[in-house]
Amino acid sequence: MNTSGGRTRNRRGEGGLLRDEIVAAAERILEREGDEAAITLRSVAREAGIAAPSIYAHFADRDAIVEAVLDIAFERLRQLIVDTTGDSHTDPVEALLAGCHAYVDFAMREPARYRVLFNRLREGRPELKLPLRLEDVPPRWRSRLQAFEVLVEGLSACVAAGRSASTDPFADATCLWTSMHGAVMMRQFVPGFPWPPFDETVDALVLRIGRITG
Amino acid sequence: MNTSGGRTRNRRGEGGLLRDEIVAAAERILEREGDEAAITLRSVAREAGIAAPSIYAHFADRDAIVEAVLDIAFERLRQLIVDTTGDSHTDPVEALLAGCHAYVDFAMREPARYRVLFNRLREGRPELKLPLRLEDVPPRWRSRLQAFEVLVEGLSACVAAGRSASTDPFADATCLWTSMHGAVMMRQFVPGFPWPPFDETVDALVLRIGRITG
DNA sequence: TGTACATCAGTGAACGCGCGTTCACTGATGTAC
């Protein structure tokens, strides 16, 4: 925290630094409280050690803070998936499995950050059409869908390599995605339940829904 | 609504009638706003056409109203599943499919009511152990798990009839349950996405995760 | 049958709280001359 005299202000021209501190404060609150509703303008200001009105120099309103947190969360998830399914795997089935495990690991390691991703999709989303083409999606949505694209491509690669019997990789990848989401959400919301080991569940989902052969 | 002079009060001894009106008002708000947070003591009072303090004669606090809504939602879901998988099916696979379709139909037809079921499980849940025995679960939790029990039994019946290759019906039923949950949640939260037909998705989930043969 | 009274269902005003947002401001820092 700061000296009791208040915050030592940023140098001239460096006011933008506070923006990052505000977002970081919001992220800490989200992860600590586990609920997006805990991100209020005043709670963020308290966490950042500043006066509430100071936020308005950097964000139009409360929602803009949450949007910033959201953008970061999507980018982290996207980056993680891309890294994991990257060039280190020669076997497409291994790559797909690795990507799926990375996805649920992220979701379970940073539960509130994962959940907020899907809380917000209701509002302001574009209407998407088949076939999904990233070029048609507004820029801010691109990174949000890229993790999913990797999944479709991963399964398609298995089909191409003769390792999957899927006749509709898009539908099956979609089903795999939502199934992993459900497995994550239920484990987070009903922690008292005797859940089977998550790794085995993920393997089973990929192999069965993805119709992996051999 | 009532005459402008205010509510015509219930007869003596019939004060309990207001309890049902309060719960009904809360359910209307939940379904209309789609968010449990919209159920506030004052919003419920407004919806029911009564003064806010009148609620305290029937509920200890705001949370008690939500609890009542929750109990009703669980009972409705339980009843629906039990009815659907009941004695009308001779084929265990047909019974399992019918139960699963009924589950997702409920969830999609009354989205807010379905969602609130799982919002609340975090708090005050019992710690459950394997094997799951309904007798060990506190009464109020029994109906909440019964829908799930039906699923495990449905899959076990398929195994017994030689129609499923599952070697762990509990784990597979769990996986099937969470997968349906995820499919429902994603369709509700990301309505702009080009989702494959839900019926086909449910069939695929049951057949593949349940390892249905023949 | 009439009347006094206890009971019960429900109300209106008020409380303190945290919220988002606005406004006029402060005071350090850099710049023009």
Add this chain to the structure above:
DNA sequence: TGTACATCAGTGAACGCGCGTTCACTGATGTAC
């Protein structure tokens, strides 16, 4: 080099709002005698 001043980062007090909850109350209804 010195000084007046504009700019910028951030503040403190205040606003109206809806919230949960409390309190003393009202007035119709049924009951005892």
